[in-house]
Amino acid sequence: MLRLRERLGRDAVAGLVGLVVSVWLFALTWGMPKSPFVPIGPDFYPRIVLAVTALLSLWLIATDLTTRRRRPPGDVVARNYGLVALTFLAFGLYVLALPGLGFRIATLLFVAGLQVLLDPPRTWPRRLTVAAVALVVSFGVFPVFERYLSVLLPRGTWTGF
């Protein structure tokens, strides 16, 4: 078991996820209603695609297990996955806040917050830039879309703004 886990690489894990999802969706196709008037039901095409996906996933797993992986010579670029996770979190909070706060307030907070998160401003000119960019993108963009481009952006159900 331990040896198998050691052999499982990135591709095998991806293949396993692909296989599980394919099998799960394939199982869901059994419940699809069929019409007596149409010989080919709505489950026909998804089953073909899912069967192909399952086979490809197996191929990926097999390739990964049979390929001797060499460790990369060292990641020369330092990766900041924590910052990526925080950005996704900030984006999720932004989308969550959009209906309640409305586009202008939610965008103001998001743009200012994300700029601070990505590059904390330490000087006053930089802080002013952060504020100016946030204001322009939130309060400047809204009327442009609404008045000139006929695109209605969300107004807040909590704020009415």
Place this chain on the structure above:
Amino acid sequence: MFELLGDGLLNVLQLKYFVPLAIGTLVGVVGGALPGITITMTVIMVLPFTFGLEPLQGLAAMIGVYVGGESGGLITATLIGIPGKPSSISTTFDGFPMTRKGEPGRAVWLGIWASFFGGLLGGVFLIGATGWLADIALQFGPWEFFALFIFALSMVAGLTEESLAKGLLAGALGLIITTFGSDPIMSVPRFTMGSQFLVGGFPFLPVLIGIFAFAQLMTDIERARSLAVGDASAKQMISLAVSQTRVVGEILSRPFLLLWSTFIGILIGVLPAIGGSAASVMAYDQAKKLSRHPERFGTGTPEGIIASEASNNANVGGSLVTIMAFGIPGDAVTAVMLGAMTIHGIQSGPLFMSQETTLAYGIFAAYLLAHPIMLAIMAIGARWFLLIVTIPKSVLIPVVLVLCVVGAYALNNTIDSVWVLALFGLVGYGLVKLGFPLAPLILGLILGDQIEVNLVRALMTDSDLWLFVTRPISALLLALSVLSVAIALWQRRRPARGATEPDVDF
């Protein structure tokens, strides 16, 4: 044809079309010049601004972005050695050494004029070939269309660098995404998990924007050190004064190089979902192989710049041919354009030329006019665009994400589309981290419905499966599909490389 083109040119010269085209070209040049912001990203950012416009206004703006973007990348590539976009990488090889030799004006203008000539030659092909190819496509039945889409998918999956299984799997994942929602024949809901929103399926554009935008932006964020400041070397103002006659003469005195590079660009453009970076690298490689002085490449030779820039602009023409004649996007930019066309209720494909003649010739005209506009923009502001590089990504990234949200929300004024954007943002980033190519995924996403419709239509017309291999065009296309997979397998019989993470190319 010439009368229709003349009408198209007069039409687009009207202010209401010309202004979006000019603004789009300017935005494209700026986006192209910004390292880390690809043309696809720029088109995605422009997309929400086009929703309220007429179809031709919106498409003119996007074509402007496309043409401007292909040219904008050469500014930073030649002057500071940083390609503004992947298709400018090979321009850097000779453009930057030429600048370091003290000829920045010559380097930049060789690129601009090569882009101009390559783009216009691509335009000639676009205008001449689209109708002809669409006429051929009109002879296709569901068997041929099914085989054509399978061929496109297998070829793109086969061309992916890392693993054929991953390329094919990415394409299959794109197909699976299209099976969510009502089936296209009987409108029976599939995989909706009880969600009313999913009855309509995943909306194409939020999925596309999510996958591309997040995969790219999050990859930038990983390298957090580059977010704080732009490139300081770009702050110095460089004189780009040069004899334009001499530069044009340098290009036109190499007609074979110009034509061959343009041909490669068009060919790569016509092939689905490959894109300009492959075109410019191939053209550069060919120019070097066919040169009498290959040793001069990489030291600042004009041939390198001409080959790279002529091919990546000609590639735009080729991509537009594929989308207009077959409804298959030539690359990610045309995939976004395809989505925009769908929003306006326009169906691209073989009937597009006959049913939307005014729009089709409007697109041709916009494409042709975008080139002199690009030339004028470059003449006025080439050296100023260099300053754009100084904008930090910590400012750009939030702005781009907000525009992505606007683009997704404005599609049907529902926050659910924005959640789809976020979901596929996660999926796109995850796939990139797992080393999956995005091009087959996008192609699968675009072609999924059409593959299903044509497969079911073929089988409902005649249940004989042999028709797929006995009808000559269908058989040829399916044989080519098998061949492309077989070639890909054969090429990968070399010893497996280490499991290193590949760089993302959009």
